[in-house]
Amino acid sequence: MKSNWFIGLGLALMLHGGYAAAELRIGYLDVSRVVEESPQYNRARKSLQRELKRRQNDLNAKAKQLQKLENKLKRDAEVMSAAEAKRLERDILSRRRKLKNAQAEYRDDLALRQNEERTKLLRQVSEVVREIGKKERFDLILTDGVAFHSKRVDISDRVLQRLKQKARGR
Numbered sequence: 001m002k003s004n005w006f007i008g009l010g011l012a013l014m015l016h017g018g019y020a021a022a023e024l025r026i027g028y029l030d031v032s033r034v035v036e037e038s039p040q041y042n043r044a045r046k047s048l049q050r051e052l053k054r055r056q057n058d059l060n061a062k063a064k065q066l067q068k069l070e071n072k073l074k075r076d077a078e079v080m081s082a083a084e085a086k087r088l089e090r091d092i093l094s095r096r097r098k099l100k101n102a103q104a105e106y107r108d109d110l111a112l113r114q115n116e117e118r119t120k121l122l123r124q125v126s127e128v129v130r131e132i133g134k135k136e137r138f139d140l141i142l143t144d145g146v147a148f149h150s151k152r153v154d155i156s157d158r159v160l161q162r163l164k165q166k167a168r169g170r
Contacts, residue, residue, distance in 0.1 A: 027141040028149040030156040039167035044117040128162045
């Protein structure tokens with residue numbers, strides 16, 4: 001809310017300070033939409049899926065194997081010797097602990113890679129917005145925290161188009 005107040009104050013000062021005679025050019029960018037609809041986002045998402053698929057499959061296989069051992073213990077505990085049952089219980093506990101650690105590491109790695117890709121994409125979006133801002137002589141381009149905007153000031157489609165051009169040019 002404070003940032004909206006400062007933006008409003010800044011706009012009021014600009015209008016009062018001589019910009020009233022000249023046309024003030026303001027644009028709005030829906031960053032979330034641009035990011036999610038960009039080809040760069042889709043490419044990064046697919047790349048991450050391929051990159052981490054093997055690890056996910058390995059975790060799934062380990063979980064299935066653990067489930068089989070747990071079922072075996074439930075099913076055969078009464079016919080096993082006490083030492084055998086105890087050994088199997090320790091093996092299950094050890095595997096469960098390792099699986100939980102591996103899953104946590106996987107989630108951390110996934111989050112890290114997603115953040116890296118998002119940061120890279122946001123840099124590209126920022127570059128395109130600056131290019132459009134300079135080329136089309138915008139005085140101000142707003143993003144998040146805007147309570148209302150008309151389609152007339154929304155530059156999201158232009159930014160998406162430029163990102164698509166850059167993706168084809170790669």
